Each structure stands twice: as structure tokens, then as C-alpha cells.
Amino acid sequence: EFWHREQELVRTEVLPYQWNALNDKVEGAAPSYCMHNFRAAGKLMKEKKSKGKEFTPPTYTFRGFEALPDDPEHPEEDKFYGFVFQDTDFSKWIEAVGYSLTIHPDAELEKTADDAIDVVCAAQLENGYLDTYYIINGMDRAFTNLRDHHELYCLGHLVEGAISYYQATGKDKLLNAAKRFADYCADYFGPEEDKCKGYPGHEIAEMALAKLYEVTGEEKYLKLAEFFIDERGKAPNYFEQEEEKRAKLDGVPYHKFILKPDANWFDRNRYWYHQAHIPVRKQSEAVGHAVRGVYLYSGMADVARLSDDEELYEACKRLWNNIVTEKLYVTGGIGGSHMGESFSFPFDLPNDTAYSETCAAIGLVFFARRMLQISAESKYSDVMELALYNTVLAGMALDGKSFFYVNPLEVFPTACDRDERKLHVKAVRQKWFGCACCPPNIARLVSSLGAYAYTQNEDTLWTHLYMSGVASKDTSQGKLVMETASELPWSGKVKVKVSGEVKQTLAFRIPGWSDSSDIKWTCNGEENIIHISKDQVASGDTSKAVIENGYIYLEGVWDNDEIDLSFEMNVRIVRSNNNVRENVGKVAVMRGPITYCLEEIDNGKNLHLVHLDVVKAQEAKDCVSFTNELGHNMAVIKLPGFKEKIEDDANLYKYASSSINMENAELRFVPYYSWNNRGIGEMTVWVRN
Numbered sequence: 001e002f003w004h005r006e007q008e009l010v011r012t013e014v015l016p017y018q019w020n021a022l023n024d025k026v027e028g029a030a031p032s033y034c035m036h037n038f039r040a041a042g043k044l045m046k047e048k049k050s051k052g053k054e055f056t057p058p059t060y061t062f063r064g065f066e067a068l069p070d071d072p073e074h075p076e077e078d079k080f081y082g083f084v085f086q087d088t089d090f091s092k093w094i095e096a097v098g099y100s101l102t103i104h105p106d107a108e109l110e111k112t113a114d115d116a117i118d119v120v121c122a123a124q125l126e127n128g129y130l131d132t133y134y135i136i137n138g139m140d141r142a143f144t145n146l147r148d149h150h151e152l153y154c155l156g157h158l159v160e161g162a163i164s165y166y167q168a169t170g171k172d173k174l175l176n177a178a179k180r181f182a183d184y185c186a187d188y189f190g191p192e193e194d195k196c197k198g199y200p201g202h203e204i205a206e207m208a209l210a211k212l213y214e215v216t217g218e219e220k221y222l223k224l225a226e227f228f229i230d231e232r233g234k235a236p237n238y239f240e241q242e243e244e245k246r247a248k249l250d251g252v253p254y255h256k257f258i259l260k261p262d263a264n265w266f267d268r269n270r271y272w273y274h275q276a277h278i279p280v281r282k283q284s285e286a287v288g289h290a291v292r293g294v295y296l297y298s299g300m301a302d303v304a305r306l307s308d309d310e311e312l313y314e315a316c317k318r319l320w321n322n323i324v325t326e327k328l329y330v331t332g333g334i335g336g337s338h339m340g341e342s343f344s345f346p347f348d349l350p351n352d353t354a355y356s357e358t359c360a361a362i363g364l365v366f367f368a369r370r371m372l373q374i375s376a377e378s379k380y381s382d383v384m385e386l387a388l389y390n391t392v393l394a395g396m397a398l399d400g401k402s403f404f405y406v407n408p409l410e411v412f413p414t415a416c417d418r419d420e421r422k423l424h425v426k427a428v429r430q431k432w433f434g435c436a437c438c439p440p441n442i443a444r445l446v447s448s449l450g451a452y453a454y455t456q457n458e459d460t461l462w463t464h465l466y467m468s469g470v471a472s473k474d475t476s477q478g479k480l481v482m483e484t485a486s487e488l489p490w491s492g493k494v495k496v497k498v499s500g501e502v503k504q505t506l507a508f509r510i511p512g513w514s515d516s517s518d519i520k521w522t523c524n525g526e527e528n529i530i531h532i533s534k535d536q537v538a539s540g541d542t543s544k545a546v547i548e549n550g551y552i553y554l555e556g557v558w559d560n561d562e563i564d565l566s567f568e569m570n571v572r573i574v575r576s577n578n579n580v581r582e583n584v585g586k587v588a589v590m591r592g593p594i595t596y597c598l599e600e601i602d603n604g605k606n607l608h609l610v611h612l613d614v615v616k617a618q619e620a621k622d623c624v625s626f627t628n629e630l631g632h633n634m635a636v637i638k639l640p641g642f643k644e645k646i647e648d649d650a651n652l653y654k655y656a657s658s659s660i661n662m663e664n665a666e667l668r669f670v671p672y673y674s675w676n677n678r679g680i681g682e683m684t685v686w687v688r689n
């Protein structure tokens with residue numbers, strides 16, 4: 001089954017590999033220094049304890065946003081290395097470990113994790129503060145650069161990692177450490193007069209604190225999340241005030257940045273990057289750093305749900321709609337611009353210079369999941385599924401051993417290191433990154449996918465993603481068990497067996513990609529069948545089911561019943577809204593939740609000269625076949641097209657009336673997520689027609 005393979009890959013390949021990476025033991029890969037830093041901070045804490053009053057704490061020196069050893073062969077034992085947020089490599093890893101242990105107990109992995117937790121906890125200050133960057137470099141400057149220095153981002157990841165590990169194992173050592181750091185922050189930040197009015201430069205603490213509130217029931221965590229959300233973007237801007245204070249501390253003149261006469265667009269709008277340009281509740285356009293954006297929106301959705309905050313929910317809806325109507329790639333990626341890894345202006349979705357960071361697609365999945373928790377509407381789950389099957393999966397090689405950070409929709413390898421605009425685009429997955437945010441993010445999402453497939457309230461269980469597996473729900477009448485066997489993403493056939501003799505409404509998503517759906521089910525020995533058309537109009541005995549917001553709701557007392565869902569899955573040839581300048585005159589091929597692409601290995605060089613014959617392609621029969629060539633079963637699509645012959649005469653320019661030599665070509669499309677698993681070469685999602 002599709003996702004089981006991915007989860008097994010995470011367990012057997014990715015987690016051990018990442019543990020080595022965290023310990024700088026992957027040959028040829030950029031060192032992480034993550035565990036090195038925890039050890040260095042732990043050593044310092046030990047020294048502090050043994051020296052007592054004699055201990056002289058380090059005083060802060062800024063050694064760069066990324067500090068690297070002078071001699072890479074011999075990093076100094078006591079120094080902090082890596083990015084200011086390097087601790088989060090551990091936090092994401094332990095989060096993935098927790099989820100993975102829930103699916104598959106593994107004593108050896110748990111032991112490794114327990115030992116790692118000991119190292120991490122030994123680095124914590126007595127007051128609860130835990131970010132090795134400042135512990136090692138000098139606490140005198142802690143919380144003086146919230147805009148750039150990620151301390152609250154480290155808090156957020158630590159909290160999420162600790163919760164996952166606690167829920168998986170019942171062990172609360174890391175959870176207690178995370179709570180102590182959160183308590184320290186709750187004492188430090190807040191609306192009270194004597195507290196700091198700052199908020200995270202990189203969001204995540206908002207959703208993490210909301211989760212911590214749900215796990216512990218302690219209101220102060222939700223209040224802190226709310227505070228962070230509501231302070232953001234208020235005037236006067238906190239980041240600006242903070243910068244002014246810092247200039248004083250550094251004894252340097254302070255120039256209000258945005259008033260600099262020669263400031264470019266990006267600088268004039270620098271608080272967009274942090275979604276801090278206007279108060280969050282007033283925001284309608286997704287702007288700035290894309291990962292930060294969707295992490296913020298996820299936190300907003302959590303707080304809106306937990307506090308019944310209608311105004312905040314409205315802002316979430318506006319931001320969601322803006323993303324999906326103007327800023328979403330056909331691969332489910334977001335954040336098209338490499339300038340600040342950010343959302344670009346409306347409809348700017350470049351293919352060959354796309355940023356489309358893996359983490360940003362993951363953040364979109366987080367946001368979708370949270371919107372679904374408030375209101376089950378397939379407009380969220382359709383996009384969640386698109387992001388998952390395409391950009392998120394493309395972020396990892398099929399053997400789990402290399403990763404993409406940037407996910408372009410078109411690649412000409414020669415240009416990647418020669419065209420300045422494409423220097424961020426890699427034509428081949430990397431073993432690891434100095435800034436290794438994406439690989440552990442994939443690991444934590446893939447190993448917790450069950451939580452995205454379902455949501456529930458007291459009387460309803462929703463299925464959003466069709467993954468094979470067992471879901472169970474404790475109800476006041478007993479346990480409901482739902483066993484799903486899904487053929488997705490290659491066929492739209494899903495079988496669900498329900499048992500438990502429990503009265504419950506079961507809701508199933510009708511995928512937006514399906515041209516029609518047939519739902520057959522038995523309940524109390526009675527057989528029912530309903531046909532749903534593309535525009536979601538039902539025929540058959542419609543008294544037995546309700547269709548709402550893209551979900552079919554079946555109510556009943558279920559016991560040993562079967563539900564057959566059959567979603568018609570055809571090849572779809574799609575075009576963009578013509579505001580997307582890049583894609584005019586081009587089409588993309590999709591089938592079910594999968595977006596396809598052409599690769600050089602199948603279609604030869606010069607993919608810019610390839611045309612799809614849309615008319616013939618739409619009529620093509622038997623164009624889908626299955627292959628196991630990449631070690632797992634996947635559907636490939638062959639469609640008729642043409643290829644312009646390369647012109648090898650000496651004329652760079654000629655009259656437009658001069659003929660172009662075309663030859664027929666059978667185009668072989670493969671799933672986008674599988675690209676670059678067969679060596680380096682050209683790739684394109686959008687094809688001329």
C-alpha cells in the first residue's frame with residue numbers, strides 16, 4: 001500500500017539516516033552540528049553547576065546567522081555551529097520518531113531517542129530556557145532579536161517533538177522540558193504591562209502552544225498563542241522597536257529601514273516577509289516567507305477553533321482562498337519566489353525558477369488539516385491531497401536517501417548552476433542540507449499521516465484521505481473500527497469495513513478529481529447505492545445519504561458492514577487561468593491526485609520543443625499503464641504529441657513563415673513525485689500544446 005511503503009521507508013531508512021546526520025556522521029553531507037551543540041551546552045551547564053558563583057557565563061558575540069568552524073575538520077568542542085535554529089533538527093526528528101513508534105514499536109530506536117533526550121535536557125537552563133544558540137553564545141542577548149533569531153521557532157518545534165514522543169511512549173522527560181521552556185516564555189511574553197510585547201519572527205509556536213494546551217489543559221499556553229497572533233503586525237512594529245534597541249546595545253546608528261531612500265520593494269515591505277505588515281486579523285493576501293505564512297495560518301486556525309473566534313476564522317478563510325486562487329502550483333507547492341523563499345505577487349508561478357519549498361507544501365497540509373477540523377469541506381482536503389502526493393513526496397527520493405528543498409516544475413540542468421536566477425534550483429536531490437529544514441519535516445508528516453486522513457467529532461467520523469489501514473474511534477456506545485483498503489492513488493476504488501455496533505455518521509470525501517462516484521453500502525442488512533455526478537448531484541435513493549461540501553454522509557448503526565466507494569479516475573489535461581503568464585499555451589497532465597511530468601530519460605532532450613496533441617490525447621484509449629521500474633508500482637501515461645526537430649542550420653533568426661520540422665512523438669508522463677530517480681536530466685510539468 002502506497003503510504004505504508006513511505007512510512008516504512010521513514011522508519012527503516014530516513015530516521016536512522018537522519019540520526020547520523022544530526023551527529024555529523026553522513027559522509028559527504030553538510031554537517032548538522034545539532035547534537036554537537038546540545039552536548040556543548042550540556043557541558044556548559046555542568047560547568048555552571050560545579051563552579052556555582054565562580055562560573056562566568058559567556059557574553060554574546062554574533063558569529064553569523066550560520067556559524068561554521070574555521071577548520072571544518074576540527075570543530076571546537078565548546079562552540080555553537082550551524083544555523084541559529086539548528087536545535088530544531090533534533091525536535092523534528094524526535095517528533096517523527098514518536099509517530100513512527102506509534103505505528104511500529106522499535107526498542108532500539110526508542111533507546112536511541114531516550115539517550116538523545118538526556119543530552120537535550122542536560123542543555124536546559126535552570127529557569128527553563130532551552131535554545132543552545134544563546135546558551136552557548138551568551139544569554140545576555142536572549143530574546144533581543146526575535147525577528148531573525150528563531151528562539152520561539154525552537155520553542156515551537158521542541159513542544160511538538162516532545163508531545164509526539166510523550167504520546168507515543170508515555171515518557172514525559174522531554175515534555176516537561178518543553179513545558180518549562182513554554183512556562184518561561186509565558187512569564188516573559190504577554191499583554192501584562194511588565195511583559196515583552198514580542199512575537200516569533202518565524203511562526204510555529206502558535207500551533208505548538210495550541211497543541212500543548214490541548215494536551216495539558218493549561219490555559220496559559222493557549223493565551224500565549226493568542227497573544228503572539230494578535231501582537232503580530234500591530235503598530236508600532238515590534239521588530240522595528242527591537243532593532244532600534246539592538247542598535248543602541250551595539251552602539252551603532254539606527255536607520256528606520258523602510259525609510260531608506262534607496263530601499264527596494266523587498267526592503268520597503270520587509271515586514272511582509274514575517275506576515276507582520278498589518279494585524280493578522282486584517283490580512284487577506286498570503287505574503288512573505290511561505291513556510292512562516294502557512295505555519296502562522298495553521299496556528300490561527302487552531303486558536304480560532306479552540307477559542308471559537310469567528311473573526312480569526314474569517315481571516316483564515318480569506319488567506320486560504322487567496323492561496324488556492326492565486327498562489328498555488330499545480331503540484332500543490334506554494335511560495336514561488338526565491339526572494340525570501342516567499343509567496344510572490346498574484347499569479348506569479350514561475351516553473352523553472354520556482355522555489356516551492358518542501359516545508360511550505362508541508363505547512364499547507366498543516367493548514368488544510370486545521371481548516372478541516374473546523375469545517376469539513378473538500379476544498380481543503382483536495383488541496384491537502386494534492387500537496388501531499390506531489391510536492392511533499394517529490395521532496396524525498398524513492399529510496400529515502402536524498403532530498404529536494406526546492407521543487408521546480410521545469411528543469412534544464414545546464415542552467416541550474418549557470419543562470420543566476422536558478423542557483424537555488426538543484427537538478428538532483430541532495431544528501432543533506434546545512435539548512436536541513438525539509439528532510440525531517442517530511443519524516444514527521446509522513447509518519448503521522450493517519451492524523452490527516454481522518455477527523456472526528458462526537459457523532460461523525462470523516463475520511464479525508466483514502467489510505468489503507470485501520471481507524472478506530474471510542475464512542476459512548478463502544479468502539480467503532482473502520483478498516484480501509486484503498487487503491488489510491490492509482491485507482492479510485494476504496495473498500496471500507498465497519499464494525500462495532502455503534503451509531504455513527506461516516507463521512508467520505510468525494511474527490512474533486514473524480515468525474516463521477518458510485519457509493520455502495522450495506523447497513524443493517526440493507527443495500528444502498530448512490531451515483532454522484534461530477535458536479536456532485538446525487539441520484540439513486542438519496543434519502544439515505546446527505547451530500548454536503550464535497551462529502552457524502554452516511555448515517556447508521558454499523559456492524560460488519562461494507563462500504564464500496566468507487567471514484568472515477570480519468571486522465572485530465574488541464575490548463576492554468578491565463579493570468580499565469582508562464583503557462584499560457586501550455587497544459588499539464590493529471591490523474592487522480594497525481595500531477596505528471598515529462599523527463600528527458602523517457603522523452604529525449606529539449607523538452608521545450610515538445611507539444612502535446614490535446615485533441616488526440618483527450619480521446620486516447622489505454623494510455624495508462626503500470627510499471628514497477630522504480631521499485632514500486634506506479635501508473636505512467638503515454639499520450640500522442642509532436643516534437644520540433646532541433647534546427648542545426650546557422651541561422652539564429654529567420655522569418656516566422658519559415659517552416660518548423662515536426663515529428664510525431666509518443667510522450668511518456670511519469671508522476672511528478674518520481675522525477676529525478678533515474679539520473680539527472682530535463683523535466684517539465686507544463687507542456688506546450
Ligand code: FUB
Pocket residue numbers: 085202291292341357359435437
Ligand atoms: O528558517 C527556518 C527554516 O529554514 C524555514 O522554515 C525554511 O524556509 C528555511 O529558511
Ligand code: ZN
Pocket residue numbers: 357358359360405436437438439441
Ligand atoms: Zn524546508
